[in-house]
Amino acid sequence: MARKTGSHAEITGPAIRAAALRLFARSGYAAVSMREIAAEVGVRAGALYLYTPDKQTLLYDMMRDNMQRALEAWQLAKIDGTPMQQLEAFVRFHVNYHVDRSDEIFVAYMELRNLTPENFEQIEALRRDYEGEVECILTDGYMSGDFKLADIRVSTMALIAMLNGVMTWYREGGRLSRVRIQQIYWDMAKQMVQA
Amino acid sequence: MARKTGSHAEITGPAIRAAALRLFARSGYAAVSMREIAAEVGVRAGALYLYTPDKQTLLYDMMRDNMQRALEAWQLAKIDGTPMQQLEAFVRFHVNYHVDRSDEIFVAYMELRNLTPENFEQIEALRRDYEGEVECILTDGYMSGDFKLADIRVSTMALIAMLNGVMTWYREGGRLSRVRIQQIYWDMAKQMVQA
DNA sequence: GATTGAACTGAACACCCGTTCAGATAGAAC
């Protein structure tokens, strides 16, 4: 039977994931040791292995959970409407999500090459799903004549790359408010696809 | 006095830099060992220290040389003319340069966090110089009324992020020719800034 | 053919790595 007062597992588990995320985002997976993660949590390295089978799985689980959460969040945020309305919803969602969870997103993009081939395959599939959402919107808009695009595939990549850029410079409490940033990026995206 | 036939230093030195660049780009600085680099060159780890004082300097020198080469190349490629013409020159140059030297650029963006603070400062300054070139063009175009921009700083970051995206998907011998890719990116950039 | 010196090796240094596991600790249950 589980303890009530004395139980730390429900604290330590999330603390490990949070510390690992923070450290991976700051220094990179390869440069962070299990002892560093443990120290951040206030525990010895051996204790980590009660919560993850190994370091690689710690990374993989983190990336998979983050990608799935992002996909689910978008499923809730997406709307019906014209391609232009759908694109606006996506741009605002994406910018907002990146600003809110910059560590998650940063790790998801930077640490792909530190996954084992099998794990990479899984994460890459989720990433393709996410990109597919954008490509769908652009394709719809292209077919309907709402968007003018030289190349749908390249436009998809370019749009996502442009939006991802926000996480490289955005800092809490900076010059621009979140709403303002959303608006600026939406203005640029709109111009990019405008017929 | 230097040997002529038997001298290997002029071969080994560049070979080390090339191997390190390739391996850093593939696996990341922290995940690549000096022994791996040496093996790629066909030499033992100790020999590397005839060509670099340490691993960190190997990374730093590589990044500094690459950034300086990129800046010099742009100085040669840039043109006088309207902001629109200057921007076109930049976009075509940037896309072309990224496609040609994807390893250099990839390392320059991915390994910033593995530099010591002092080295980071130096490289970051070069990167700011490069971004400054774009910001100048956008500012000129904004002032003259040629460009319509919600925020010059954000537009600069967004434009560069969009263009950098090309290196994440471009592969030699793919669906699109280099000239076609240049054209597509220029079309998108043009729309982004269009008044 | 002896000498020189640039280029490289091989072994060692001290330290850090991910991971394992017998044993300590302490709150919960009886």
Place this chain on the structure above:
DNA sequence: GTTCTATCTGAACGGGTGTTCAGTTCAATC
């Protein structure tokens, strides 16, 4: 108060790390 068990420690494992350096190699020179 004893037992139980979830949680964590401390030490160890084999192996890898960046780096150093005395010694080897060998083409070029005299």
